[in-house]
Structures are given as structure tokens and as C-alpha cells.
Amino acid sequence: MTINKENLWRANFHKALGNPVRLEIVDFLLGGEQCQCDIFPRIGLAQSTVSAYLTQMVRAGVLRVRKDGVRKLYRISDLKVQRLIEQNRNLAREMVDL
Amino acid sequence: MTINKENLWRANFHKALGNPVRLEIVDFLLGGEQCQCDIFPRIGLAQSTVSAYLTQMVRAGVLRVRKDGVRKLYRISDLKVQRLIEQNRNLAREMVDL
């Protein structure tokens, strides 16, 4: 069983997006950079939970952080990631019959 | 917390790809349609495990099956899915060892 470093990265990336709450966060960030303090009330889960999710997505390469005083601003890490997210979203729109 | 049907589909799709063994299977299928009997020895996990993984990926819209006698032939469900898989793989190539 060839479990190389690349496939671990890929799996981890998909795992980070494999949760509806984290997708909600990601969708919010498609609208632009936001601080954790604005993200977690919007999401409606505990601050500790959202904090851990954001950290996970940063480690997975989905998001990027920068500090701004006490706050931490999160955004989609880059354009390729954004495109991948949007393609998946479009796929879902096609597949789900409303 | 707005957990709509679309985001559940998206999460499920990513979840299906969020595992290095399942990515191994998917990579094998990028080379063309294969039956389960050829997939599971290549992967090196139990037949029951691979069977469940394949079913999961079909339900998630990643794969497609068709019957051929006793066998079941699996392939990547469509071109959009294939492109998404390849983009993620290219991303990993860039990100790993940098």
C-alpha cells in the first residue's frame, strides 16, 4: 500500500473541506478576508470549535492567516484553491435536485 | 447554522476523497475503468474494505459503476470530477517538498 506524502496532503486537503460547517466558513471567506471574531458568531458554533477548524484548514492549505493586532484575519489561501472550491460547489448545484 | 442539501453533497464528495487509500483507488481509475477484483489486490486491503470504499465513492458522485457479468466495473464518474481530482493532485505536487 503506497501511502506517499503527496497523497497524504491530498487526503488532508479534502478532509478539511469534508464537513458542512467548514464549507460554511469557506463560503463566507469567498466573500473576502474575515477575522475569527466575525466568523464564529455567523457560524453559530463555539469559538473553540471554530478556532480549531480554522487552524485545521490553514494546516491543510485551504486557508491563510495574517495577524492584525489582536485579531487574526483568514482568507482562502490562493486562486487555485478558490477555483477548486467553486468547481465543487457548481458540481453540487448540478447534482442536487432542488 | 444553515446546513443545506447542497453543502451536505459537497462535504460528502470531499469526504469521499479525504482518505489516502481511496485516493489510491481513484488514481488507479484515472487510468481507465477497472473491476473490483483488479482493484483490491492492487490496493492491498481486504476485499470487504475496498467494496465499502467503492460504494461510498459511487454514492458521493466520485465514481460510477456498471455491471459486466459477475463483475462490477468502476470508473471516474465524469470529466468535471476528473479535472477536480487532477487539480488537487497538482496542488499537492506544488505544496509538498517546498
Add this chain to the structure above:
DNA sequence: TTTATATATCGCAATTATTCGATGAATTAA
């Protein structure tokens, strides 16, 4: 019909994910 092959499903144990509240640390405001 009996046997062999291909796949599905069940129950189980081990690991990982989800989510919380409590608390800690850092920074800014009063």
C-alpha cells in the same frame, strides 16, 4: 448440481472527528 469467482453486508475493535465549556495567554482600552 456442485463448485468457483466476484461482490455485499454484518458485527466488532480501534482510532479519529465533533463539539462543548473552562481556562490560559496576548493584546488593547479605560
Add this chain to the structure above:
DNA sequence: TTAATTCATCGAATAATTGCGATATATAAA
């Protein structure tokens, strides 16, 4: 300095995932 804000981390409870072997089912071959 004290108080308030923002974020991280810990421990705990519950749920989900991972992977196996055993077994069931369906089809094909003998």
C-alpha cells in the same frame, strides 16, 4: 494597573470512520 476583547488549548463526551474476518448472495463454469 485593571478590565475587556480575541484567540488557543485542554479534557471530556458522543459520534463517525477505519479496517478486519466471517458470512451471505449472485453469477458463471464444471
